[in-house]
Amino acid sequence: MSREAAGAAIRALRESRDWSLADLAAATGVSTMGLSYLERGVRKPHKTTVQKVENGLGLPPGTYSRLLVAEDPIAELAQLGATPGAPQRVVRTPGAVVVNRHTDADVLEAHAEAHLESLNSLIARLPAETSNEYETYILSVIAQCVKAEMLAANSWRVAVNAGAESADRLMDHLQTLEHIRSTLLARMPGSISAGFDRACQRSGLPEAVIAALLGVTAEEMWDIRNKGLIPPGALPRLRAFVEAGS
Structure with a gap:
């Protein structure tokens, strides 16, 4: 087939999950x-881009290569999404990819758990506070x-949207991540990011205000709170x- 057909199948899968390009960029680390x-x-x-997209969408390694040579990339996604004894996560319908959202939500929950484990592993390797890399390392983990x-x-x-039981557990993940x-x-008490974050919490005002x-x-607010990047003026x-x- 072609890169166009393979890309169209990836796009259909993304859209079936109600993800924007920005959503997928956040999940993969690939630019929009x-x-x-x-x-x-x-x-x-690039090979690295393909691997990140496959990971972000919960697809097996090598999926994109298989889509490139498949006669019907969407049907190929359906086959890759099927596991023995479980319903297909992606099924073929005319002109679209339809996701079994209960199964899809379970896969996404697994990804959220993996992110938590990865973050905890990074935090466990924090350098000493006296290290020159201390603040830089923390900022990278925050990112x-x-x-x-x-x-x-x-x-x-x-x-x-799927009415899946994992919704409550995913909310717990969100709250845990916010706490992290x-x-x-808070480990960088003298930084602009930490001071501004504390001030936001104490004010009780909505972020929009x-x-x-x-x-x-709103995007610049996130950059100030998490990266210390202050817009001009x-x-x-x-x-x-x-x-x-204070």
């Missing part, structure tokens, strides 16, 4: 542009935690907000 290229088949994707939170939130949405993120920030007070977007208002919350 890279995902768009893959789905449209406009260029040969992974944020990605895991976004994936867990999307997985929770799929589970709720806050705890990691805080963002409006600071004159920043926002520093005086940020300092005032942190001082008011």
Whole structure:
């Protein structure tokens, strides 16, 4: 077949889960542009990109290669999604990929658990506080935690829409991830990120209101809280907000 047909099958699977390109980017670590290229088949994707997409979608390694040579990539996805003694996760219908959402939600929950285990493993290897890499390492783990939170939130949405029992467990994952993120920030008491995060929690104001007070977007709010990245011109208002919350 072709890269176009393989990419179209990947796109159909993504859309069947109600995921945007941004959702899949958060789950895989691949840029939305890279995902768009893959789905449209406009260029040969890098091996690492393919592996990340397969992992993010819960597909077996080598799936993309099989889609490239399959006469019907969507039917090939259906075959790969079937396991002995269990219903097919992806089934063929004319012109679309339909997901058995109960099974799909279970797969997504497994991915959320894997992310938690990975984060706990990273935290267990935190360098000493006196190390020059200490803060950089924590920020990198926080970045992974944020990605895991976004994936867990999307997985929770799929589970709720499916009426799956895993919805409550996925909400527990979300709360655990938020606790991990806050705890990691608290390990850097002198950082802008930690101070701003504490001020946000103490204020009790919705994030949208805080963002409006600071004159920043919701995305910029996340960058301030988790990366210490302050948009131009926002520093005086940020300092005032942190001082008011101290």
